[in-house]
Amino acid sequence: MSQARAGETRDRVFRFVRDRLLAGDPPTVREVQQVFGFRTPHTARYHLEKLVAERKLSAARGKARGYRLPIDGAPAAPVGWAPLLGRVEAGRPAEAIEDVEGYVPVPADRAGAGLFALRVQGRSMVGAGILPGDLVIVRRQPTADPGALVVALVDGEATVKRLRRRDGRVELHPENPEFAPIRSDREIALLGKVVEVRRTVG
Amino acid sequence: MSQARAGETRDRVFRFVRDRLLAGDPPTVREVQQVFGFRTPHTARYHLEKLVAERKLSAARGKARGYRLPIDGAPAAPVGWAPLLGRVEAGRPAEAIEDVEGYVPVPADRAGAGLFALRVQGRSMVGAGILPGDLVIVRRQPTADPGALVVALVDGEATVKRLRRRDGRVELHPENPEFAPIRSDREIALLGKVVEVRRTVG
DNA sequence: GAGAATATAATACATATGTATCATGATCAA
DNA sequence: TTGATCATGATACATATGTATTATATTCTC
16 A cells, blocks of 8 residues: 655645646546546545645535535636627627637626627737737727727727827827827727737747 | 427526536536426436537536537637736746636636746836736746747746847847846746736726 | 554445436427 | 427436545654
8 A cells, every 4th residue: 555745645636636627627536536546436535625624625515526626716717708700890799790700718707798809900009018919808888988998990990099089079099109090080980998908929 | 387489498508508617517417407497307408418419518428517518619618727826936836826816717728738827017028018917828838939928037036028049148138128138147947938918908 | 663643445335416218298380 | 280399297217426434554753
């Protein structure tokens, strides 16, 4: 009956269970047993219960696959999805299901509220740290406060700009001296407010 | 024996199961039964199996809580998690479980590969569109190619910089003229490569 | 080295949960 | 209307899975 160094096996058990839970696939006691080569389910359970005592796991008693990451340990936070839209159609951006290019995960507490994602084209907002190719997560809303980063439809094209007011008129300001502001004498439809920027790096 | 309109109940069953799965908490057949008020587990299973036939769910036969979202279906794409680390300890950043401040969702195809997240401090990388407060998603790796955005430990502090080589020596370059490059005569430990940048706006 | 704490084992049992079989009402299509 | 399809139900069974009891070996602590 070989016996590992104190705590080492338990750490490995925890990491295994944590990874399974993060993957949305809660393991059984016997799966833990098998993975670590224990001859009895009890040894797996022994470690699992120790981890519960240490508050590194929580347990739903009597339920199958009942071990979870504790709520304060946070990874239990559920996830939502926002559609990544390719072409944005005027009027109903988030309903152009045909042009969904994929889905991006967003924290659930922000999801469900009409979020969608767009890929940024052009360098007009580099001054705000928004580069071409970046993904912006947008919450659909028809208006926004001055100073907000917004997505608007200008001549049928979706664009990210900063919202300003001037003489009671709406303006869309780039953050790059090489570009000119867009004034409301042109057709502008506000799609929503940028709530997040994401960039995939090399 | 009342009977709902065609397909309507099935849609609701799907949404319930999907939400449970996205939350990392796979339901049992009997839990579905209870939620929808069926008098027998079979009715729940009837719908679940229909959903499997429609490819909206997949099933691990004979396993408890075995229904899953299929891998190909768009919003069904599984999600992974990267721990948001507060304080980064030298040597083993992703194992400093104690300092996990939360978890951020990442696409599953990129997860599992030793990802972690850090919050950016300082303006040394504004030239690369990385602002203070931004979240960087990092893949742990001991080396990186010149030109890559990396996270390194400098004097015990985690910092984001661009990796350069000069006269065979490693240098960490800021992208802001107000900051100076860091040369390898100081103690530098490479933690990993930045694979994504995220910013929450307003 | 001795006692305590820890880790593993053999075995058994209770319950949670997936699955099947037959029957019946409801809805739909022709 | 009438047969076909769909949806629900009652009941039962098989297995997956959590849990307990007792014992033994290993490691740790003093």
